[in-house]
Amino acid sequence: MEERAIKAIQDDYPDDFAWCYGCGRMNEDGHHFRTGWQGEQTVTIYTPKPEHTALPGFVYGGIMASLIDCHGTGSAALALHRKNGHEPGDGSEPPRFVTASLKVDFLRPTPQGVQLKAVGTVHEIHPKKWKVDTKVFADDSLVVRGEVIAVVMPSTFTKKAAAE
Amino acid sequence: MEERAIKAIQDDYPDDFAWCYGCGRMNEDGHHFRTGWQGEQTVTIYTPKPEHTALPGFVYGGIMASLIDCHGTGSAALALHRKNGHEPGDGSEPPRFVTASLKVDFLRPTPQGVQLKAVGTVHEIHPKKWKVDTKVFADDSLVVRGEVIAVVMPSTFTKKAAAE
Numbered sequence: 001m002e003e004r005a006i007k008a009i010q011d012d013y014p015d016d017f018a019w020c021y022g023c024g025r026m027n028e029d030g031h032h033f034r035t036g037w038q039g040e041q042t043v044t045i046y047t048p049k050p051e052h053t054a055l056p057g058f059v060y061g062g063i064m065a066s067l068i069d070c071h072g073t074g075s076a077a078l079a080l081h082r083k084n085g086h087e088p089g090d091g092s093e094p095p096r097f098v099t100a101s102l103k104v105d106f107l108r109p110t111p112q113g114v115q116l117k118a119v120g121t122v123h124e125i126h127p128k129k130w131k132v133d134t135k136v137f138a139d140d141s142l143v144v145r146g147e148v149i150a151v152v153m154p155s156t157f158t159k160k161a162a163a164e
Numbered sequence: 165m166e167e168r169a170i171k172a173i174q175d176d177y178p179d180d181f182a183w184c185y186g187c188g189r190m191n192e193d194g195h196h197f198r199t200g201w202q203g204e205q206t207v208t209i210y211t212p213k214p215e216h217t218a219l220p221g222f223v224y225g226g227i228m229a230s231l232i233d234c235h236g237t238g239s240a241a242l243a244l245h246r247k248n249g250h251e252p253g254d255g256s257e258p259p260r261f262v263t264a265s266l267k268v269d270f271l272r273p274t275p276q277g278v279q280l281k282a283v284g285t286v287h288e289i290h291p292k293k294w295k296v297d298t299k300v301f302a303d304d305s306l307v308v309r310g311e312v313i314a315v316v317m318p319s320t321f322t323k324k325a326a327a328e
Contacts, residue, residue, distance in 0.1 A: 019217050021224040029215040051193040053183050054262070060185035061233050061263045066226025098218070099225045102268040 006036030006043065007088040009078045017096050022070035033067060035074030035120075036088060042075035042120035042132070048112060059110035064144045068104055068134050071118040072148025073097040076130035079122040080152075097130070097150040110136075110143040118146075128152040170200030170207065171252040173242045181260050186234035197231060199238030199284075200252060206239035206284035206296070212276060223274035228308045232268055232298050235282040236312025237261040240294040243286040244316075261294070261314040274300075274307040282310075292316040 010023045011034070018026040023033040035044045044067065052063045073096075081087070081094040088094070110116070116138050123131045129151050136144040174187045175198070182190040187197040199208045208231065216227045240261040242252070250256045274280070280302050287295045293315050300308040 017219060019220055021216050021218070022226050024217075027215060027217065051191060052185050053188075053191065054185070055181060056183055060230075061266065062186050062226065062230025065229035065233065065266060065268075066224075069225050069229060098273075099268075099270055101270065102225065102229055102266075104229075104263075104266040106263055106265065 006034065006038070008034035008036045009074050009081065009088050009094050010034050012088055012092075012094050013096065014093060020070065022066050023074060031063075031066060031070070033070040033074070035071055035078065037078060037082075038119075042071065042078055042122060044071040044074065044118040044120075045115060046118070047115045050112070053112065054109075057112055059112055059116075061104070061106060064106070064110060064136060065102065065104050065146075067116065067118055067136065068144070068146030069099050069102050069148060071120055071134055072102070072132040072146070073099055073150045075120040075122050075132045075134075076148075076150035079124070079130060080127070083124075083127075096153045098153050100129075100149040100151050103147040105145045106143075107145060108141070108143050110138050114138045116143075125149075170198065170202070170209075172198035172200045173238050173245065173252050173258050174198050176252055176256075176258050177260065178257060184234065186230050187238060195227075195230060195234070197234040197238070199235055199242065201242060201246075202283075206235065206242055206286060208235040208238065208282040208284075209279060210282070211279045214276070217276065218273075221276055223276055223280075225268070225270060228270070228274060228300060229266065229268045229310075231280065231282055231300065232308070232310030233263055233266050233312060235284055235298055236266070236296040236310070237263055237314045239284040239286050239296045239298075240312075240314035243288070243294060244291070247288075247291075260317045262317050264293075264313040264315050267311040269309045270307075271309060272305070272307050274302050278302045280307075289313075
């Protein structure tokens with residue numbers, strides 16, 4: 001559980017932007033993915049719920065895709081925030097990203113009842129567009145590989161959220 | 165609601181294989197995606213729940229990825245079943261597929277409170293490997309494009325499921 005206590009970028013999103021079903025702390029029904037730094041890499045720890053099955057005993061692919069998606073946008077936010085001189089928990093508001101594209105390769109079945117660890121490497125394409133390569137491990141076994149292209153949230157989203 | 169009444173491939177899966185969080189009819193907590201033929205294309209109709217938000221007003225990307233994932237495996241099952249001379253509801257057990265890879269391009273934000281329609285075109289790569297190209301429409305607006313490579317379920321899954 002030590003790894004759960006990382007300083008997560010999602011903890012610093014303003015309330016209006018914290019409703020994501022994947023990673024929003026305000027969304028009671030959601031997954032509450034939390035993403036932080038581990039050295040130069042990004043990490044999200046998550047244990048799927050019993051109902052998140054593909055077949056009994058194996059984790060549903062859509063949950064793995066969701067983990068990679070939010071881990072990707074969170075990782076891009078961490079990286080741009082660090083580039084701007086900030087770390088999670090330092091009191092400054094982080095940038096927010098949306099997913100432009102998502103790729104997931106299912107390398108082997110993901111066993112249920114096991115804590116998953118998504119580990120990301122972030123690459124800047126340009127200041128508003130970042131690529132996050134992610135590997136997901138279950139008990140040290142690499143089960144899924146993913147890639148997210150994340151872009152800084154366009155104003156069409158932020159205007160709508162502010163109006164709610 | 166007429167479109168909801170399609171004959172869906174998921175209705176014909178044996179009970180042991182009907183626990184998928186995305187498309188299993190036995191999984192009480194799941195999305196219950198149902199996929200059937202509409203001419204030579206495949207269709208899955210789904211309305212996301214209120215909690216499936218990215219930001220308030222927009223649908224979470226992980227739900228869109230889940231829809232494309234199960235629509236893909238269901239479409240591949242429909243296509244191989246038809247190739248074998250069968251249609252959903254004819255009393256024969258369909259093949260089951262798993263996802264090898266998933267790609268999702270988010271073209272524009274998906275509005276909430278709108279019925280989504282995933283439309284798939286299925287291509288045979290070889291008899292055990294199929295590609296499904298999917299477009300997801302919200303109120304006739306193309307919002308997301310996806311590609312699934314689906315493979316016939318390997319025996320590692322079926323043995324496990326049979327043992328449960």
